[in-house]
Amino acid sequence: xxxxxxxxxxxxxxxxxxxxxxxxxxxxxxxxxxxxxxxxxxxxxxxxxxxxxxxxxxxxxxxxxxxxxxxxxxxxxxxxxxxxxxxxxxxxxxxxxxxxxxxxxxxxxxxxxxxxxxxxxxxxxxxxxxxxxxxxxxxxxxxxxxxxxxxxxxxxxxxxxxxxxxxxxxxxxxxxxxxxxxxxxxxxx
Numbered sequence: 677x678x679x680x681x682x683x684x685x686x687x688x689x690x691x692x693x694x695x696x697x698x699x700x701x702x703x704x705x706x707x708x709x710x711x712x713x714x715x716x717x718x719x720x721x722x723x724x725x726x727x728x729x730x731x732x733x734x735x736x737x738x739x740x741x742x743x744x745x746x747x748x749x750x751x752x753x754x755x756x757x758x759x760x761x762x763x764x765x766x767x768x769x770x771x772x773x774x775x776x777x778x779x780x781x782x783x784x785x786x787x788x789x790x791x792x793x794x795x796x797x798x799x800x801x802x803x804x805x806x807x808x809x810x811x812x813x814x815x816x817x818x819x820x821x822x823x824x825x826x827x828x829x830x831x832x833x834x835x836x837x838x839x840x841x842x843x844x845x846x847x848x849x850x851x852x853x854x855x856x857x858x859x860x861x862x863x864x865x
Contacts, residue, residue, distance in 0.1 A: 738817040768848035775852035
């Protein structure tokens with residue numbers, strides 16, 4: 677009986693490690709994170725406190741699209757912009773992508789969406805195809821403005837038409853929530 681119990685616990689430990697620490701567990705981790713982010717986005721304020729908001733003074737940032745088209749971020753100045761730094765290997769990034777897609781479909785004609793991939797081009801292409809996502813994905817050619825610098829993934833910024841960073845969120849969130857849509861509606865009026 678001891679032999680079975682000992683082996684069973686070893687097998688369970690290996691399965692646990694397999695799902696938590698390997699690519700096979702990515703969908704499980706993403707699902708858990710998605711559930712947590714839906715709850716927390718509904719509870720906590722996502723906006724930066726007014727006295728702590730920063731303004732972009734420099735919009736000069738060169739990007740290149742998945743299709744090889746150049747974009748200078750300065751061309752978006754004066755518009756409402758959502759910037760998201762992400763990667764395919766990042767469970768919180770994967771968890772928030774379906775909500776991002778829904779938000780993009782609803783607001784893509786009124787808000788500028790800039791998804792910055794920190795990942796291999798081929799992996800990103802395969803990921804987007806597999807998940808049926810058509811988000812505007814870019815790669816950095818130059819460093820982002822200091823206000824938009826983050827080494828954490830995912831990180832999302834929402835910039836109003838005055839260049840003020842209204843949302844500076846590290847970690848997954850439910851970006852298609854009523855709270856986010858309400859804020860976007862306010863900013864694009």
